[in-house]
Amino acid sequence: MPAFNDNYLWLIHDGDSAAVVDPGDAAPILAVLERRQLKLVAILLTHHHADHAGGVTQLLQHFAVPVYGPENEIITGVSQLLSEGDGVTVPELGLQFSVLEVPGHTLGHIAYLAPEQGWLFCGDTLFGGGCGRLFEGTPAQMRASLAKLAALPDPTQVYCAHEYTLANLRFALEVEPENAALTSRFEHEQAKRAQGLATVPSTIGLEKATNPFLRDQAPAIVRRLIASGRLRENTPVAAFTALREWKNTFH
């Protein structure tokens, strides 16, 4: 569900029980739980930022549930610390997640993958057409994290935490104007937003075809970075760094 300006708080439910991913705000969650008569059974957090974890304390006042979060971050209310390869089971929903460490946006950032359903909850690491800002990690860390996500099966659905897709795709078009998959995605996503629809989830396959941050070694992108004076010698990390810096100042 939408929250704040552009956040998505993901609620997974079966009509009876519900788990929430990144509840930055408790109010919209509590309203939905009440309206649909759902019982909260688990809270999953990807990283420590307030727009993802700010609602935890208030939710815990209503529901005494396990709160999962990254081992390498300090977040109020977390009861179960997770690191790479750990599993999370939500028995009430028949859900099984595995944990991926994806540092870059923050140092402890984790993602949750439900392999059976093909769902990925990746917080502020991979976005529709883009990636999170590097608040704590290095470009090399973020690049490795994105490569880990890009290695998931193409149909994996990407549930990221913000509706940034159109702005990201505008940048992507600046970087790779001749990518036909990108042009058609932009039109498609624009039409969705015009109807008030979410562009999220996308898929790993779509991101690999259109997201410049997963394509920093595509020949057209490398050429563009070099021709615009943003890259001298092509290495994967140098190209990724140049892209991220370009995006930071692109409007």
Ligand code: ZN
């Ligand atoms: Zn964040």
Ligand code: FE
């Ligand atoms: Fe965020």
